[in-house]
Amino acid sequence: MPELPEVETVMRGLAARLTARRITALEQRRPDLRFPLPTGLAARLVGRQLLGFGRRAKYILAALDDSHTLLLHLGMSGRLVLDGPPAGAHEHLTFGFDDGTVLRFVDPRRFGMLDLTPSARLAEHPRLSGLGLEPLAESFTGPALAGVLQGRLSPLKIALMDQRLVVGVGNIYASESLHRAGLSPRRMAGGLRPVQAARLATAIRAVLEEAIAAGGSSLRDYVQASGVLGFYQDRFAVYGRAGLPCPRCQRPIKKLVQAQRATFWCSRCQR
Numbered sequence: 001m002p003e004l005p006e007v008e009t010v011m012r013g014l015a016a017r018l019t020a021r022r023i024t025a026l027e028q029r030r031p032d033l034r035f036p037l038p039t040g041l042a043a044r045l046v047g048r049q050l051l052g053f054g055r056r057a058k059y060i061l062a063a064l065d066d067s068h069t070l071l072l073h074l075g076m077s078g079r080l081v082l083d084g085p086p087a088g089a090h091e092h093l094t095f096g097f098d099d100g101t102v103l104r105f106v107d108p109r110r111f112g113m114l115d116l117t118p119s120a121r122l123a124e125h126p127r128l129s130g131l132g133l134e135p136l137a138e139s140f141t142g143p144a145l146a147g148v149l150q151g152r153l154s155p156l157k158i159a160l161m162d163q164r165l166v167v168g169v170g171n172i173y174a175s176e177s178l179h180r181a182g183l184s185p186r187r188m189a190g191g192l193r194p195v196q197a198a199r200l201a202t203a204i205r206a207v208l209e210e211a212i213a214a215g216g217s218s219l220r221d222y223v224q225a226s227g228v229l230g231f232y233q234d235r236f237a238v239y240g241r242a243g244l245p246c247p248r249c250q251r252p253i254k255k256l257v258q259a260q261r262a263t264f265w266c267s268r269c270q271r
């Protein structure tokens with residue numbers, strides 16, 4: 001499943017190539033993905049200009065020149081391909097643009113989604129309205145993080161992965177951020193001191209930004225969200241490294257299971 005850094009990388013790739021482009025064709029090969037596609041989709045999109053791109057959690061947002069925004073989610077297996085060859089049976093949508101660019105939405109498992117919504121009411125869209133803090137936003141600070149964690153009795157790692165509190169911190173990034181911040185995944189989420197919350201907010205942002213930076217350099221004309229982060233995994237400090245030495249203290253990394261997900265951590269560096 002694409003994680004937040006990959007979605008950000010894909011979004012930046014689209015923005016670089018498609019900002020100010022006009023949609024001149026749309027071929028739609030099925031009525032639905034995870035949800036039904038908007039009725040009259042081609043009629044609503046052909047002729048529209050893309051004003052700019054953004055992202056909220058793992059939703060890619062494209063502002064159109066008719067005061068609507070296109071929302072797109074890659075789901076489990078979705079990818080967007082710019083100027084690649086036709087992808088066969090799993091290519092569900094094919095966009096053509098006024099400069100000849102072709103964008104293909106390919107999704108074998110069809111957990112992806114696409115919707116259109118008035119830009120002025122974007123935040124009220126049912127897929128976006130319940131989402132937590134955006135970790136790459138300026139407003140993601142220690143006090144903001146402490147605020148959403150306040151009163152939470154669950155283990156810190158479980159709370160970090162709750163999309164209603166903070167978005168985009170998946171299993172890998174939760175383990176990595178907690179190691180960087182020196183905080184145990186088992187400690188109570190609501191019990192962080194202000195200095196610890198600030199350290200954790202900084203660590204989350206830094207880990208995500210490093211992954212984006214690693215992905216950005218490998219992105220050319222081919223934009224793809226390909227599953228687990230091939231470009232970043234060599235840099236993991238703890239994730240997937242049970243029994244290997246902690247990069248900070250050289251003690252073996254430990255593994256535990258929390259809410260059916262593997263957590264990797266160092267019991268010496270993380271308290």
Ligand SMILES: [Zn+2]
Nearest residue numbers: 246249266269
């Ligand atoms: Zn350690």
